[in-house]
Amino acid sequence: xxxxxxxxxxxxxxxxxxxxxxxxxxxxxxxxxxxxxxxxxxxxxxxxxxxxxxxxxxxxxxxxxxxxxxxxxxxxxxxxxxxxxxxxxxxxxxxxxxxxxxxxxxxxxxxxxxxxxxxxxxxxxxxxxxxxxxxxxxxxxxxxxxxxxxxxxxxxxxxxxxxxxx
Amino acid sequence: xxxxxxxxxxxxxxxxxxxxxxxxxxxxxxxxxxxxxxxxxxxxxxxxxxxxxxxxxxxxxxxxxxxxxxxxxxxxxxxxxxxxxxxxxxxxxxxxxxxxxxxxxxxxxxxxxxxxxxxxxxxxxxxxxxxxxxxxxxxxxxxxxxxxxxxxxxxxxxxxxxxxxx
Amino acid sequence: xxxxxxxxxxxxxxxxxxxxxxxxxxxxxxxxxxxxxxxxxxxxxxxxxxxxxxxxxxxxxxxxxxxxxxxxxxxxxxxxxxxxxxxxxxxxxxxxxxxxxxxxxxxxxxxxxxxxxxxxxxxxxxxxxxxxxxxxxxxxxxxxxxxxxxxxxxxxxxxxxxxxxx
Numbered sequence: 185x186x187x188x189x190x191x192x193x194x195x196x197x198x199x200x201x202x203x204x205x206x207x208x209x210x211x212x213x214x215x216x217x218x219x220x221x222x223x224x225x226x227x228x229x230x231x232x233x234x235x236x237x238x239x240x241x242x243x244x245x246x247x248x249x250x251x252x253x254x255x256x257x258x259x260x261x262x263x264x265x266x267x268x269x270x271x272x273x274x275x276x277x278x279x280x281x282x283x284x285x286x287x288x289x290x291x292x293x294x295x296x297x298x299x300x301x302x303x304x305x306x307x308x309x310x311x312x313x314x315x316x317x318x319x320x321x322x323x324x325x326x327x328x329x330x331x332x333x334x335x336x337x338x339x340x341x342x343x344x345x346x347x348x349x350x
Numbered sequence: 351x352x353x354x355x356x357x358x359x360x361x362x363x364x365x366x367x368x369x370x371x372x373x374x375x376x377x378x379x380x381x382x383x384x385x386x387x388x389x390x391x392x393x394x395x396x397x398x399x400x401x402x403x404x405x406x407x408x409x410x411x412x413x414x415x416x417x418x419x420x421x422x423x424x425x426x427x428x429x430x431x432x433x434x435x436x437x438x439x440x441x442x443x444x445x446x447x448x449x450x451x452x453x454x455x456x457x458x459x460x461x462x463x464x465x466x467x468x469x470x471x472x473x474x475x476x477x478x479x480x481x482x483x484x485x486x487x488x489x490x491x492x493x494x495x496x497x498x499x500x501x502x503x504x505x506x507x508x509x510x511x512x513x514x515x516x
Numbered sequence: 517x518x519x520x521x522x523x524x525x526x527x528x529x530x531x532x533x534x535x536x537x538x539x540x541x542x543x544x545x546x547x548x549x550x551x552x553x554x555x556x557x558x559x560x561x562x563x564x565x566x567x568x569x570x571x572x573x574x575x576x577x578x579x580x581x582x583x584x585x586x587x588x589x590x591x592x593x594x595x596x597x598x599x600x601x602x603x604x605x606x607x608x609x610x611x612x613x614x615x616x617x618x619x620x621x622x623x624x625x626x627x628x629x630x631x632x633x634x635x636x637x638x639x640x641x642x643x644x645x646x647x648x649x650x651x652x653x654x655x656x657x658x659x660x661x662x663x664x665x666x667x668x669x670x671x672x673x674x675x676x677x678x679x680x681x682x
Contacts, residue, residue, distance in 0.1 A: 198390075202357075202388075205479075206500060209499075209504060212501075213501060223530075335544075338518075338520070338542055338545060343677075344678075345507075345509075347513060347679060348513060348515040349534070367555070368525065368554075368681070376666075378667075379670060512670070512673045512676075512679045516681050
């Protein structure tokens, strides 16, 4: 059985997709999968999953909105961070548009992907050291979360076929 | 023959270099190389490659401009995003300066590196699912692009010697 | 002896922790470790390590400050980049708070982690090509730094058990 080990270090809505999509795809193929959540990635384990989206003015999303109607998508958005972040609620708006975009295309939400991962026995491991530094408490995280340190991650990773730092 | 599998998820000019530099270096050493483009990395496959550079005020580039004359490079640029993004055209300017910087040092442009990768039989694979979500069409992408999903990536990655998420 | 190869591509205070924490943890377990510093990660090798922190308004750190007193940490900080970057010195303030946060929790500073890595024979390799492009000089970097290109990295990575692009 192939083995996939990921370190999830980013806690925005957009960057929540890659680890959960890869985890569920691999688990569906019968792989043994573990995700080690650390640093800014810890919020992905919270029961109450309210994630912001990376600002639309971010050059990482330069061309068009990846969601919304076709007309809306075709607009070029050369909006600098300085402007979007001054529109109250803009990031919430972008976040809910992104969620709809994934839904319209038949892609599960982050919550649904995470539930699927748990059902498929993907190991979800929170980094205890960064939890302490960032002030997270175990009761904030979903059931089934395991707690460990960098050494436990390395032991899981060493015989994994695919290792990814996300 | 060693095998290198990369996931390219970022679509700015600066972050376009790592996957193509690693791909061409590995291919030149006789490796079998595949790059799976997904998420914000999909624009790297566009025929018309107009990539923005990450803003210079970004703390990721805190010290100096990595291009331009020596005097220009020695200036410290403590410019916050809020300022650079308000200078019309600043990002285009930074992008063309960065291209010149790489050229002055004998490093190929992103377009040239991508052409070299194609000639060296590097597999360029677009993630069909995120193409649908983001609204990209096959005719926008360069010839030779293959189309597949996460399962195909995992099958390529499982027996790769080096796996990288960029 | 297991082998860990990392590419460190980010030069901010927060993103300096992952490669050095993983390197020292793996070296403490007897692993053979190499870090290849390239791109924006090159400043992590400077003798004079003055790293900025990613702005607090960054959506990657959406919930709370991961440092400071408990009351301070419990404040929600919906501060957009546009605002924090206009407060003179805010990023320095955030950087020094972050350093204190790690210190309060018994985590070493980036400098201490880097010193530990050197003592533990972690290989620190600077990418010669990006040094040339970015205008870095060897005398700026700490002693013990090795200098090589992408081919040397690939040769180190090919028989590593864990490969990470950070």
